[in-house]
Amino acid sequence: MVSTTALSLFSVMEKNWRTLCNDIEKGELSKSLNIPQDERTRLNGMMKPNPKRAAFLRKEFGKGFENIVARIWPECPCLVALNTGVFETPAKLVKQRYLGNLPVASLIHLGTESTFGINIHHTNQSPEAHYTPLITNNFFEFIPIAEFGEKTPSTLLAHQVEVGQMYEMVVTTFDGLYRYRTEDVVKIIRFYGTTPVYKFIQRAGDTLSAHLEKLPEFLLHDAVYAAAAARSNSIVEFTSCESVHVQLASGTDYALGYFVFIELQDAGKLNDHEIELVDAEICARHTVYDAMRRNNKLKPIKIVHLRTGAFCEIKKLMLSSNPDAFYMQYKLPRIMRRVDILKAMLDMKV
Structure with missing residues (x-):
């Protein structure tokens, strides 16, 4: 999930919680929802009346939506959603409005071309997303920031990058992409063994x-x-x-x-x-x-x-x-x- 999706989800829930509770109580979707009949039939077939849950939700929703996630899903440890780059602002809004003390965990750095990195160091005390490259998935090279605009820039291997410097990530994948410029700009935070740990900064063209x-x-x-x-x-x-x-x-x-x-x-x-x-x-x-x-x-x-x-x-x-x-x-x-x-x-x- 991306944080914009989470924000949309909770915003819709906040605006329509009365209808939602009625649907849960009756075990069927409201006739006011404009959805195709075959989809309505399919979804209604998955629902069962649950008056007890509906009553609980009405009570909690009626108190407001601050910290609503922990109140209606008390065993939820975090929200897993991308929260870097353009997703940072909606992630902050989700946390402020709906999550309370629960963290937003951005566990993967994902591109259209491949999964680039994984956040193996996430904790509640250190919620900022720092990724370790998935070296078993891709071969990584890094273009120094000073050479972003060049057609044939030099590249560094993963162990050659420097902490505190920014680079554009280049990947070669098992699916056939060869030295593909992702246009993802990352900053090296530290090393995990000989593997760099990085933070996503922005797209190269931004x-x-x-x-x-x-x-x-x-x-x-x-x-x-x-x-x-x-x-x-x-x-x-x-x-x-x-x-x-x-x-x-x-x-x-x-x-x-x-x-x-x-x-x-x-x-x-x-x-x-x-x-x-x-x-x-x-x-x-x-x-x-x-x-x-x-x-x-x-x-x-x-x-x-x-x-x-x-x-x-x-x-x-x-x-x-x-x-x-x-x-x-x-x-x-x-x-x-x-x-x-x-x-x-x-x-x-x-």
Whole structure:
């Protein structure tokens, strides 16, 4: 499971718990659900009336959904879900709203091409996802960060990488992929014997560049959370782009810089000091951006606050434009350059 799926699951449960309890009590699905008849028949055949469970759930749901997982599933040790990269923010929301003290365990680093790594060191005290490469599944090589843009970069073997450095992961698989560039950027945390232990950082192509400065997405992510540290748990989601794309979407001229579209709980807003801090935090993390801000080649970052539920609407828009997309694996791009989506977000600002 990915954390966006978990967030959708618990959100639907919170909004529809009365109908859910009625269905459990009666042992059949509500007639108000718009599902095909053959699917309804199949699911009803798997259900049995359970008035006792329904009564218990009504009582617990009626108290609110804080720490609901431990209250209705007391033996649940954790939520197993991907919580790195773009899945980090929804994972934080799931934990804050529904899990309480239960951890979110991100146990595998999974790609379309293969399973790359496994989190063998997960504990409640150290919930951050650090992966060990599955060297029995793939042959791994690593491209140093300084050579990401090259067509024929040099590579290092697993035992040659250095702690604290970032690399793009390259795999050769039993299924026939040869020296395949995954575009997954990882940071080496430590070694487990002679095998590196790494943290997923971002996709290699996730960079903002309004004036050739090439700012990695994860630095923007860290800057937003650092600036909004006092309210980090209230960040629902955010995405970003260079100002030229907003100019195309709106027809309004903007100086070179970045836009961040952000949704906070209860339609909240970052204050002026926090917005200034976002820009300052980026400057502290990226010397080229800092230099371009100082010589006025880039203007201060602009924050667009979105109404409650905006990113749920964006999800529906993006999925509707790609009917072959798998709903449960949707992930919001941290860098959004689609004109139609930018237009929609501009219409959702508060």
